[in-house]
Amino acid sequence: MAYIKTLHIKGFKKFSELTVPFNEHMNILVGENEAGKSTILEAIKVILNQQYRNADKSVLKDLFNRSQIDSFQEKPSIETLPKIQIEIDLALDVNEKNTEYFYGENNRNNTVDFGIKFECVFNEDIGANLVDVINNGEIPYEYYNLSWTTYAKQPYYLIRRPLNFISIDTSENDTNSSFNYFNRTLFNSRYSEEERIASKNKFRNELNKMFKSIELDDIDEHRQFGINDKKVILESVLSVYENSIALENKGSGMSSLIKTQIALDKSKNNLDVILMEEPENHLCPTNLRTMLAEIEKRQADSQIIIATHNNLITSRLNLKNIIWITDDKIKSLNDIPETDAKFFIKADNNSFLQLLLSKKAILVEGATEFLLLPLLYTQITGRTIEQDKISIISCSGISYSRYLGVINNADKKVAVLTDNDKSNAKVEKASKFNNENILQHIYMDSDIDEGWTWEACFYKLNKEILENLITVEQNAKYLFYDKDYGQVLGKMLNNKVDTAYKMLESGFKFEIPQYIKDAIEWLNK
Amino acid sequence: MAKQVILAVAGAGKTYHICHNIDENKKNLILAYTHENIKNIRRELIEAFGCIPKLTTVLTFDSFVYRYMILPYEPSILQFFQKENFRTKGITINKPAPQTIDGKPNPKYFSKDKIEHYITSKGFYYCANLAELIMHIKQNRNSLIKRIASNLNKFYNEILIDEFQDFREFDYDLITAMAKEIDNITLVGDYNQHSVSAINNSGRPFKKRTTNVSYEDFKATITNLGFNIDENTLQASRRCPENICKFVREKLNISFTHNNENSGEVIFIDNNVDRIIEDNSIIKLVHKNSDKYKFRAMNWSYSKGDTFDNVCVILTDNFEKLSNHDFTTTNISQITLNQLYVALTRTKGNLYIIKNSDFRKIKSNYWK
Numbered sequence: 001m002a003y004i005k006t007l008h009i010k011g012f013k014k015f016s017e018l019t020v021p022f023n024e025h026m027n028i029l030v031g032e033n034e035a036g037k038s039t040i041l042e043a044i045k046v047i048l049n050q051q052y053r054n055a056d057k058s059v060l061k062d063l064f065n066r067s068q069i070d071s072f073q074e075k076p077s078i079e080t081l082p083k084i085q086i087e088i089d090l091a092l093d094v095n096e097k098n099t100e101y102f103y104g105e106n107n108r109n110n111t112v113d114f115g116i117k118f119e120c121v122f123n124e125d126i127g128a129n130l131v132d133v134i135n136n137g138e139i140p141y142e143y144y145n146l147s148w149t150t151y152a153k154q155p156y157y158l159i160r161r162p163l164n165f166i167s168i169d170t171s172e173n174d175t176n177s178s179f180n181y182f183n184r185t186l187f188n189s190r191y192s193e194e195e196r197i198a199s200k201n202k203f204r205n206e207l208n209k210m211f212k213s214i215e216l217d218d219i220d221e222h223r224q225f226g227i228n229d230k231k232v233i234l235e236s237v238l239s240v241y242e243n244s245i246a247l248e249n250k251g252s253g254m255s256s257l258i259k260t261q262i263a264l265d266k267s268k269n270n271l272d273v274i275l276m277e278e279p280e281n282h283l284c285p286t287n288l289r290t291m292l293a294e295i296e297k298r299q300a301d302s303q304i305i306i307a308t309h310n311n312l313i314t315s316r317l318n319l320k321n322i323i324w325i326t327d328d329k330i331k332s333l334n335d336i337p338e339t340d341a342k343f344f345i346k347a348d349n350n351s352f353l354q355l356l357l358s359k360k361a362i363l364v365e366g367a368t369e370f371l372l373l374p375l376l377y378t379q380i381t382g383r384t385i386e387q388d389k390i391s392i393i394s395c396s397g398i399s400y401s402r403y404l405g406v407i408n409n410a411d412k413k414v415a416v417l418t419d420n421d422k423s424n425a426k427v428e429k430a431s432k433f434n435n436e437n438i439l440q441h442i443y444m445d446s447d448i449d450e451g452w453t454w455e456a457c458f459y460k461l462n463k464e465i466l467e468n469l470i471t472v473e474q475n476a477k478y479l480f481y482d483k484d485y486g487q488v489l490g491k492m493l494n495n496k497v498d499t500a501y502k503m504l505e506s507g508f509k510f511e512i513p514q515y516i517k518d519a520i521e522w523l524n525k
Numbered sequence: 526m527a528k529q530v531i532l533a534v535a536g537a538g539k540t541y542h543i544c545h546n547i548d549e550n551k552k553n554l555i556l557a558y559t560h561e562n563i564k565n566i567r568r569e570l571i572e573a574f575g576c577i578p579k580l581t582t583v584l585t586f587d588s589f590v591y592r593y594m595i596l597p598y599e600p601s602i603l604q605f606f607q608k609e610n611f612r613t614k615g616i617t618i619n620k621p622a623p624q625t626i627d628g629k630p631n632p633k634y635f636s637k638d639k640i641e642h643y644i645t646s647k648g649f650y651y652c653a654n655l656a657e658l659i660m661h662i663k664q665n666r667n668s669l670i671k672r673i674a675s676n677l678n679k680f681y682n683e684i685l686i687d688e689f690q691d692f693r694e695f696d697y698d699l700i701t702a703m704a705k706e707i708d709n710i711t712l713v714g715d716y717n718q719h720s721v722s723a724i725n726n727s728g729r730p731f732k733k734r735t736t737n738v739s740y741e742d743f744k745a746t747i748t749n750l751g752f753n754i755d756e757n758t759l760q761a762s763r764r765c766p767e768n769i770c771k772f773v774r775e776k777l778n779i780s781f782t783h784n785n786e787n788s789g790e791v792i793f794i795d796n797n798v799d800r801i802i803e804d805n806s807i808i809k810l811v812h813k814n815s816d817k818y819k820f821r822a823m824n825w826s827y828s829k830g831d832t833f834d835n836v837c838v839i840l841t842d843n844f845e846k847l848s849n850h851d852f853t854t855t856n857i858s859q860i861t862l863n864q865l866y867v868a869l870t871r872t873k874g875n876l877y878i879i880k881n882s883d884f885r886k887i888k889s890n891y892w893k
Binding site: 105 | 551552579580592593596597598599600601604676677679
């Protein structure tokens, strides 16, 4: 099967140097905004689709790496001029047509492999007399050459494309051109060259014939209207229709769902590599699930590279497939244990991605803590959690140890706030865990009699305020799991979220349990 | 399949055999020496399969060497000469400076251990030295050709080389070195047509120092290289009629039989020479200078690969006695014999032969 093995970028947009290894089938690019997800997808398009081949050179200004431009301006010379090099290593089948055309040593490692190289460098031959201009710190954009060559040092043209590749971009502003691209690419990969040539030829001939058959009056003795072949190119008037509705006329959500379904049907449409940028855009949760089911079913047929911000997509398509872009570097999450990855595929209603993309995080048991913690944080530190870039993640039923397991290698400070559940063993286990782990700590109250849960801890410290705040019915017992904890605490335990909301809205300043203070202090250390 | 050399006779259908015996569903590489060969191969493939099979590549040997042996491995080549940053730009058909001029050493000559022997200072590869360049690059036991060939072996189900007898010196070395690493390679050629083309007429494998290599010695050499020799498949001419084959067999001592229903006679012309000369439906094959005559003519060696309905061969003085029963080839150079062999075997009809003594009498009437 043909697929992209590795992408290597040098001096392109935000990356001064980056190597991205890809999985044979599923790849999920995640990262914060501006992390460079789109830049990675764009680099692939620059190579395989020869993007910018005919573009005005002024576009280079936006493509060069900022730090390369800076170091050129610091020390202007021909040697320090910015340049872009992108290489893509491919896995191709030696038995397929023309694959030897891509095989050779002309790459960054000088070892034999399949691939294509893109270079955008100053052309010294035509710019020989520009030394003074360059030494003055000016970048002579017009004198740059863009070249695409295979690792066999042969010129790369789209017609020799080693794999069929499509990019489905739902964030594209110019929907018209995005549809044209999709229709054209699909038309090219779906039908053989012979079929395409025959249909184009027939289209042109029939069109001319049809127009003549209308028998319009001539303009005058020597002049008449006719069809201009150059204005009607078959690919540019084609649309994909579903039940006689053109894809363009469907809602953006539906059309991206349909595009994905078509693209994934490898047996018919022969697409080897599918790029998807934020497929979650415009899709309602049900359709997103439909799309994911489709992708899951077909992912072994093609190579799929998805850029996303969506928790559901990342867990459903296996956390192990995540390619995480952080601090201009790539981290693979391939070493996540299989069992954990499988668990998160099923428990797809989770916040893994949020946890991965946060600088620091507090894992809490449920909605109660989730509601109150931001307020308590500000009370303790005088800052907001947003200011300190801290995420609060509610485990909602998923054991925090699952999260800690999958995030283990992510170099991320995570504090867990949990209950001791009246178990001394739990308290001891947590303290042992904290001694053994540097970046992950578990915090709970050590009092197993009166501090066994979040509500109990707060009740213990804020009896007076809470007795006033929480109104109870006379004679009501408010048993919690058949146990009597007194009316107020009993009601708090039975109505956790309501209580939390009441506390939040009350405006009172609550005394905060020590273990919460400890956790926040440790996190900010 | 494995490694085999098919020795063929003229008109046995070498190209036909190559083109009709490939597996069109697998990857094949067909190489030949000249563009003329390539054209014939393409035509034959289209005849056989309706089009050039999708997975079959047909290339001249030179462009194959440049595109699939040199360029992909250029980093290794430049590194060998410690010129990693040198930028090459293409290929030139200009000849590199010769080692000597009029017997005196040429100061512009670069020895073969210098990169300038193979690439001009402006960065153009000398087409003439491509094979030599590849053969030159080896470190200890690690030779570039071995690496290249074992990679090529992954890509192609079979490599076929037509007109094998045209490959000389480094080209020949390159092919034999390459063949060691290739599982399926078939070379097709005609020993008796070697040295006939206008180019590449000297050196390995048909000359050892100054002596010519006989047919038997040639066979021994390629057997030693690990090839099976097939002398049966292409031993009969699909072109020349029985009588012509018999004539060639007897006169030139070449195993040459027929496999066709064509009919034709060998006819020596000593009367009315003009009538044949002026009949433009019959091509005249002259030893050389065909362009100086008014009549339709071609040089013996240029006619290689062609087929004509009727042919008239005008002999050289060496062959005055060709019609005699005591004619022998002793004292006639192998090259001249091979050229005559080519000329005699172009017809699928009659073969008219005019002795030079007869032609000389009327020659001046036909100068352009």
